[in-house]
Amino acid sequence: MCPYPRPDGIVKALFAGQVREDLLLPYPTLDPRQAAKVDSLVASFNEMASRLVDPRAIDRTEAIPDAVRQAMAEMGLFGLTIPEQYGGLGLGIGAYARVIEAITHVCPALMLLLGAHLSIGLKGLLLYGSDEQKARYLPRLATGEAIAAFALTEPQAGSDAQSIQSVAVRDGTGWRLNGSKIWISNGDIASMVTVFARTPEVDSKDPLTAFLLEPSFAGYSVGPHAQKMGLRGNNATVLRFNDVRIPAENVLGEPGQGFRVAVHVLNSGRLGLAASCTGTMKHCLELAVKWAKERKAFGSSIAEYELMQRKVAQMAVDILVTESMAQVATGLAEKGLDYEVEAAIAKVYASEAMWKTADELVQMAGGRGYVGPFPYERILRDARVERIFEGTNEILRLFIVEQGGKPLARYLRDVSKTPQGMLEWSLSRLSHLGAASLVSLGQSGLSELGRVFAETAGSLHRATADTLRREGKKLAQRQVQVARLADMAMDAYGMAAVLSRLQSLAGNAASLEAAKLIAEPYFGQAKARFESNRRGLRHNDDPAWVKVSRLAYEREGYPLT
Ligand SMILES: Cc1cc2nc3c(=O)[nH]c(=O)nc-3n(C[C@H](O)[C@H](O)[C@H](O)COP(=O)(O)OP(=O)(O)OC[C@H]3O[C@@H](n4cnc5c(N)ncnc54)[C@H](O)[C@@H]3O)c2cc1C
Structure with a gap:
């Protein structure tokens, strides 16, 4: 008898046909001490930035002024997540994410300075360093005297x-x-x-x-x-x-142990990147709304035109999803739980949503989107690398399915060894799909969204199990199929994270109403995308696309003369 897996991560469990409400709820929040510290840091940073930070000049001169770095150091930002015993502020990854979001909102280059220092530069030292190494390096890193x-x-x-x-x-x-x-x-x-x-x-x-x-x-x-x-x-x-x-x-x-150190550091780094994308997206939305209201064309402000409205609405939807995905993943990390797949999903979704948002902002700005001195083209340039570094989005899609689907794949491999095992699998499958009922998420007037999520979760599990059984080891070579599963998992996790967020607003009628208004189109969009990917697993023309690429490789470019 093979015990049915009960994976520790939200997405690993979804692949295995389970909704881990215990991991999804309650929606993570900062404790009052950290929340107060974050508010005060963000206020100080914004005040300093209004005097000293000019993102355009930083871009043009390719340098961060010493005065800005000095001011950030005086606020304690370089020691944000370093324990107090080494002179840091001793805040957690959740607090770091909120601060990095606020900094990116103002100037993404400052995010990279701080992120490369805290999120990846010294993270390995925090995770794996000896007491002696920490005592030797952390005090100077905390004050910003030394950078990592x-x-x-x-x-x-x-x-x-x-x-x-x-x-x-x-x-x-x-x-x-x-x-x-x-x-x-x-x-x-x-x-x-x-x-x-x-x-x-x-x-x-x-x-x-x-x-x-x-x-x-x-x-x-x-x-x-x-x-x-x-x-x-x-x-x-x-x-x-x-x-x-x-x-x-x-x-x-x-x-x-170096590869392990690198993987551990990068898993955590992705949480910071996802939060930084939220900061840029919020900035884009503010600029988009301001511009749409100001700009007149054909006798009206462009804000009146439905094609412009759709872009603005999509930005708001993508922010809600990105922020919820990132915060749920960060909450898992803060509790010391398994978050590697959720962090990868948050990074992929966030970086692609940010790119789309920045691109649509450029479009809304028309010619001004493409030229200086307007900020739009710089925002687009600053956004691009997030799809590339700390794991390219292609590699992370493979990772999401490989790691996320591992408990289910192992189970299927074990049960497929005997006819008795296959019978067990069929029976357990029925009961595990039933687990996707989302009882608590269905409360607070969210039952319709809860139902869509439950259906999606069950469908993700069935489609993954069928694909794993059909493709076996060959699945690793079918990367487009793997990417479909990754995108399906992203939509299922996105729905789960948004539902968790909505439920946390149950006591606040006005916020819940606004959040539901934003969430509903997302569920429709995500469900349609999910279904398209699910159908693609069975009916696709992937081999035809491979042939076209081969032709292009052979002819070293466009195949026709
Ligand atoms: C601005 C910037 C800052 C950076 N900062 C740092 C830093 O501080 N520290 C650091 O160590 N690195 C840093 N990097 C490096 C960054 O992390 C790498 O560029 C990134 O990991 C991708 O590696 P690569 O450029 O070698 O691309 P490659 O690995 O060569 O990938 C090229 C393309 O092939 C695809 N690909 C590769 N393998 C596969 C596969 N198996 N299946 C399908 N597709 C595949 C990739 O997705 C990508 O599209 C930085 C890069 C930039 C641009």
Whole structure:
């Protein structure tokens, strides 16, 4: 008898046919101490920004003024998530997400400065550092006197991080490192860099080890930095290591644990990215509404035209979904629960919704959207990279299904070994689909939305199980099918997160009414998209598209003369 899986993550459970209401409810909120601190930090930041931050000048000069960095340091922002014992503010990831959203709303380049420092640069030290390493580095990092960076990507390997070529070999009691990194955010100003390298001498399945490096180490050099499309206030820099001698005490975690460190850091980094996208989207919506009301065409303000209204409404819908997805995932992380798939979904959805929002803002602004000195084209440029870094959205779609579907896939593999197992599966399937009833989410006048979600959740489970059984191991090669499942999971999780959010507003009639108004079109849109993907799993012309791509590869471009 194979026990039916009861996965710990919301999306893993959805794939397995269960709605983990215990993980979805209540909707996460900050405790009063953290909420008060966040409010005061955001107010101080906004006041400072109104005096000192000019995003256009930062973009043009490709530099963040020292006065801005200094002011951020004085507010304690560089130590936001560093424990108080090391001089930080000791706030959690939920508080960090709210602050990063507010900062991005004003200036995305400042988000990258802070995010590369806190969210990825020193996160490994917080998670895996020894007490001695923390005591050595964190106090200066907390004050902003020292800045951190995270260095994984290399010219030959980005997504395929296990194939990086930088190599560290044992040298006496320490290590000797050779290699290089590219596009390291904060790389030019960092005093402590979390660097990943191959360590072939270490007997471990994990080919990498993480090290804490300082630019003062002999053989370490920085630059040049890349010419970037956006986020120009922050440099993406080359780092080179030429026989860099690393003391043994600068290994982060254990030797042969580096890939694990990187994955853990990036999982958490994606929560910050999703929150930052919400900040940009809120800014876009405000600009869109202001402009639509001001601009006259054909005798009316363009706000009166339905095609403009649809763009504005879609922005509001996408903000609600992005914010809810990100906050539910962040709530899981804060409680120490499994959040890796939810964070990946939040990052993918948020970065694509932000791109669409920024693009529609440019469209609404007409010619002004494309030229300076208006802010629109810069917002679009700043937004683009979020679909690329901290896991490209293609890789993350594969990850969502591979990790999210793992408990179900394992179970199916085990039961398929015997006819008795298959019978068990058929019976358990009936009972587990029944679990998607969403009793509590159906209360508070949300029963229709709860019903749509329950149907969607059940359908996700059935479609995934059928696809896994039909395709077996070949599924990994059918990436478009995998992406369909990932998109279906995104819609199911999006509905769940929005329902959780709506339920949290039950005591506030005005907010609940507004949130329902925004949520209803989302459910219609998500359901239609979900159904289209579900049908695509069975009926598609994927092989025809592969043939077209082969033709283009063969002819090295457009196949017809
Ligand atoms: C502005 C900026 C800042 C950055 N900051 C940092 C930083 O601070 N630290 C750091 O370490 N890195 C940083 N990066 C690097 C970034 O994380 C990588 O660019 C990203 O991970 C993608 O790697 P790549 O560029 O090598 O693309 P590749 O991995 O070469 O991917 C190219 C394309 O192929 C696709 N692809 C790859 N493998 C597969 C597959 N198996 N199936 C289907 N499609 C696939 C990808 O989705 C992508 O579309 C930064 C990059 C930029 C642009």
